[in-house]
Amino acid sequence: MQGERISYHESVRRMYDRIKKDGMTNIWDRYEAQGMGGNPDQRCPFCMGGVRCDLCSNGPCRADVGKDKRGVCGITGDGMAMRMMLLRNVMGASTYQYHTDQTVRTLRATANARTPFQIREPDKLKSFAARLGVDTSGSESDIAVRLCDFVESDFNRKSYEPSRIVEVLAPPERKDAWQKLGIFPGGIYGEMMLATSSCLTNIDGYYTSLALKAMRLGISMAYQSQIVNEYCQDILFGIPRPHRMRVDLGVLDPDYVNVLPNGHEPFLGFAMVQEARKPEWQEKARSVGARGLRIIANIETGQEMIQRWEMDDVLYGFTGNWITQEAVLASGCVDLFACDMNCSMPIDPIYAGQYKFKLIPVSEVVSFEGVTDRMNYVPEEAQQQAGQLLQMAVDNFKERRKSVEPITGLPIGEAMVGFSSESIVDALGGTLDPLLGAIKDGTLKGVAGLVSCTTLRDTGQDVHSVRMARELIKRDVLVLSMGCGNGAMQVAGLCRPEAGELAGPGLRGLCEKLQVPPVLSYGTCTDTGRLADLLAAISGALGGVPVPDLPVAAVAPEYMEQKATIDAIFALALGLYTYVNPVPSVTGAPNLVRLLTQDCRQVTGGVLDVEQEPVQAVESIMAHIEANRKKLGI
Numbered sequence: 318m319q320g321e322r323i324s325y326h327e328s329v330r331r332m333y334d335r336i337k338k339d340g341m342t343n344i345w346d347r348y349e350a351q352g353m354g355g356n357p358d359q360r361c362p363f364c365m366g367g368v369r370c371d372l373c374s375n376g377p378c379r380a381d382v383g384k385d386k387r388g389v390c391g392i393t394g395d396g397m398a399m400r401m402m403l404l405r406n407v408m409g410a411s412t413y414q415y416h417t418d419q420t421v422r423t424l425r426a427t428a429n430a431r432t433p434f435q436i437r438e439p440d441k442l443k444s445f446a447a448r449l450g451v452d453t454s455g456s457e458s459d460i461a462v463r464l465c466d467f468v469e470s471d472f473n474r475k476s477y478e479p480s481r482i483v484e485v486l487a488p489p490e491r492k493d494a495w496q497k498l499g500i501f502p503g504g505i506y507g508e509m510m511l512a513t514s515s516c517l518t519n520i521d522g523y524y525t526s527l528a529l530k531a532m533r534l535g536i537s538m539a540y541q542s543q544i545v546n547e548y549c550q551d552i553l554f555g556i557p558r559p560h561r562m563r564v565d566l567g568v569l570d571p572d573y574v575n576v577l578p579n580g581h582e583p584f585l586g587f588a589m590v591q592e593a594r595k596p597e598w599q600e601k602a603r604s605v606g607a608r609g610l611r612i613i614a615n616i617e618t619g620q621e622m623i624q625r626w627e628m629d630d631v632l633y634g635f636t637g638n639w640i641t642q643e644a645v646l647a648s649g650c651v652d653l654f655a656c657d658m659n660c661s662m663p664i665d666p667i668y669a670g671q672y673k674f675k676l677i678p679v680s681e682v683v684s685f686e687g688v689t690d691r692m693n694y695v696p697e698e699a700q701q702q703a704g705q706l707l708q709m710a711v712d713n714f715k716e717r718r719k720s721v722e723p724i725t726g727l728p729i730g731e732a733m734v735g736f737s738s739e740s741i742v743d744a745l746g747g748t749l750d751p752l753l754g755a756i757k758d759g760t761l762k763g764v765a766g767l768v769s770c771t772t773l774r775d776t777g778q779d780v781h782s783v784r785m786a787r788e789l790i791k792r793d794v795l796v797l798s799m800g801c802g803n804g805a806m807q808v809a810g811l812c813r814p815e816a817g818e819l820a821g822p823g824l825r826g827l828c829e830k831l832q833v834p835p836v837l838s839y840g841t842c843t844d845t846g847r848l849a850d851l852l853a854a855i856s857g858a859l860g861g862v863p864v865p866d867l868p869v870a871a872v873a874p875e876y877m878e879q880k881a882t883i884d885a886i887f888a889l890a891l892g893l894y895t896y897v898n899p900v901p902s903v904t905g906a907p908n909l910v911r912l913l914t915q916d917c918r919q920v921t922g923g924v925l926d927v928e929q930e931p932v933q934a935v936e937s938i939m940a941h942i943e944a945n946r947k948k949l950g951i
Contacts, residue, residue, distance in 0.1 A: 318345050318357065324778035326637065326808055328566035328727045332644035335724055341671060342664060343643050348773045358775055366905025367398030373518040382907055395524035398906035400516050402882060403531045407512050409883035410538040413843065414472070414505050415658060415682065416582055417546040419694070421465050423584055424549050426696035428461035433588055433700035436461060437555045441739075445548050449485055461552070468545050474504030476511040476533075483540045488853045490863045491891065494921060495536060500529050500890065502537035509534065524909045528886075532921070535887030543846025550621065554587055557624040557737040557840065559744070559833070564807045566641070567729025568634030569650035571718065574602045574610040576710045577636070577645070580657035581841065583621035585679050585694055586612065588703035589655075590622070593631045598707055605714045610707065615645065616660045620803060620841045624735050634729070637808050638771045638801035639877075640778040646672055649723030653710035655679045657694065659880075673717040675709045732807035733814060736797070736837040738851045744831050749858050756868060757951045760823035762793045763868035763942040766848045767836075768884055769802025770877035774899040779805035781898060781931060785874040786811055788935040790835040793821035794942070800842035802875065811836040845884050849891060859949075865892030865922025866949060868942040873897045874931075885925070889913070892922030894941040896934055900927045 323330050323345055336343045349357040363369040363379045370388055371377040380386055380394035387393055392400070427434045436442055436457050443453050446464045453460050471482045480502055484492065495501040502508050512534045515521040521530075551557070569575060576593070578586030590612050592598055602610035614623045614635040623635050636645050639660045645651065646668040653675040654665065661678075666685045669676040678684060678691040679702070692702055745751040755761045767786060771778050782805045786796050790811075798806045806812050811819075817828030820835040828835050840847065852869065856862050871888040873881060876897050888895040903909050913925040928934040 318349050318777075321780050322777045324640070325780045325783050325805070326565070326641075326778070329637070329641055329644045329778060331727065332566065332647055332724065336643060336647050339647065339671065341643070341647065342667065344640060345773065363905065365902055366394070367401055367902035368394040368905035370397050370401070380905065382905065390519055390522070392522040393524070395906040395908040396522040396527065398903045399524040399527040399531075399909050400522065402901070402903065403512055403527050403534075404516050405879040406531050406534055406883040406886055407509055407516075409878070409880035410505065410509055410534050410542065412659060412880055413538055413542040413546070413883075414509075416843065417542045419582055419584065419658075420546050420549045420553075421468060423696045424461055424553055425465040427553060428458040428465070430458070431697045433591060433703075434553050436552055438552050441548065441556060442552045445552070449482065468541070472504050472541055473506055476503040476507035478503045478507070480504060480537060480541060482545065483536060486540050486544060486850060486853070487536070488856050488864055490861065494892070495890070498529060498920065500533040500536065502533045505537045505541045508537040524906065525912065528909070528912060531883070531886045532890035535883050536890050538883055539846045539849055539887045543843050544850055546843050547840070547847050550583070551737070554583070555625040556739050557735040558740045559733055559735045560627045562623045562628050562732055562734045562807075563634030563729055564637075564732045565730050566636055566644065566648060566727040568613055568636060569645070569648050569727070570608075570611070571650045571723035571725065572608045574605075574607045574652050574710050574714045575613050575650050576611070576653045576655065576707060577613045577615045577651055578618045578622070578655045578657065579615045579642075579661055580680070580683070581617040581621070581659040581843070582657040582680065582694070583618050584696070584699060585655060585657065585703055585706065586614070586618050586622050587626070588699040589707060590626065590632050592700065592703045592707055601708075601711050602714070605711055606718070607714050610711065616642070616804070617801065617841045618657060624737075624838070624840050635804070635807065638779070638804035640771050640773065641804075643668060646674065647724075648727070649717070649721040652713040652717055653677060653706060655706055656683045658682050673713070673720045675713050677706065677709065679706070730808065730810055732812035732838060733834050734807065734812065734838040736839050738847060738854070741837070744833060749855060753855070753858060755823070755827055759951070760793070760827060761795055762823070762939070762946070763870070764795045764797065765789050765870050765872045765938065766845075767796050767798040767802050767806070767872045767874070768842065768845050768848070769800050769805070769873045769875050770842075770881050771801045771805060772875045772877040772899065775929065779809065779875070782806070782874040783809045783811070784931040785872060785935060786836055787819060788931055789872070789938070790820040790824055792935065792939055793823040794939075795824060796836040797839040797848060798836050799839050799844045799848065800881075801877075802873075803838055803840065806836045807838060812838045842880055842884065845887065849887075852891070862949065863892065863922065866945055868945045868949070870894040870896060870938045870941060872938070889917055889923035889925060890921055894924055894926065894938065896926045896928070896938060898927065898929055898934070900929065
């Protein structure tokens, strides 16, 4: 593997050379070693087809639908593949909800004046509470506590008790469709129990039933976990608004104490920025020979941070997405890597030993072999914990600077970040009408929500994501990017207003008029729910047009992990044309494949597309968009 088979980004390719020179195990070589027959993308055909199961002691079993070869229990390949997909979805939903639980916990503690944070968006607190039917009388603290009580009560509803959050937030026509299908969900915890219990051996082996339960869980997750999480983070840390941000590995300067919050939860990251902006911390860094102390945004925790807070010489910039991790750590510039929930790799302790940085888990769900130091996040102790982490980084600087030869001169770019539903409306003059008008008159053909991870399957890091985005904007499709795919867009330069030159004439003209990029940095994977809420608003503004009839698509060019699989299932339940790559592990389940890629249109209005070639994939997306435009008479 070399060149773009490593990564789209020059900075990562350069760091790969350093990692190889140092003889370090790395994600690219490990990926290649998993391949069969000299093909790094080839794996066991039963595993790739999703027709392999080891849930009980009679297994592992393999299934072959063509021969009616079933598991020992009698489950078909279709049931086997969908059951494993549902279990992955449970893991994804659970992890999303873990983040949301920590956010609500932090908001409650902040309302009680027990954290270093504050309610930065009181208007959003009141408007979101009002949408949910929460009493908005009294002080901001009173409203915040009542909001926390309401959402936590809804999370804990039984699966047979309809969710109030979904009832309030979902589009009316979607709610009707879900009721008819029997997939209107209850509380997220009850839905996770229902789904997990259904996957036990000899419980539910019917692929259609399991698919419907996956959709139930996905709906519950999107409205309860994702929307509540992001809107409460907005209340605490600010609604994302457009601003410039430095990006790529050149943001790492070895002469500074560099602290990298990593994962998906931004709480200690924000707390460390607040502390590091105090003169005494900069003086502590200078006292050990550094030029200062910087917080460097990284992966999804970094996305949460840079979407909301502007860059300065403390919150200096953003590195990239999760496959960039070893390249970041091998730079010789890192003093402390603080690992919250998600996206910190089991290999990190080896890199910490080689490149002399402190590796500290800051979440109870994160652990590393051989690492005993930890600091589990406690909202009430956030300021103290932030100070302890910064001190560890300052104390590490001399040893790291003395022992490790850093890599310097890596590329650095700039992206416009901080788009949200509110800031998009603000940019349009306070109403969705200009956006809807641009779609109606053909200036914009449609909108694509690029909700993606990053993976090495089939292409190098971010290569397929960038190709898909460039093809979409060339055809006058506005792209809203989320997740690790957002980092790909930022570092690749597609989130700069100047990238409008790559767009079709309609989108290019809109970008020039509004001074925005053709790819809008819309947040993290948790912002999938925010996108669903925006689509509901667009549907309502158009007079109640059903979501499946809108000229929009969900696009996941490089999905990777379990959270991405439930995002895709929710998109199907919402009724969206949903493009995913690589091909999911269901190809050994022909009836399930037909359900997802064809028959789902008659069930929810959504459909799955798994075309691997980017131009053909975009042409299929455009055919869907044009068909919907024709249906709407535009």
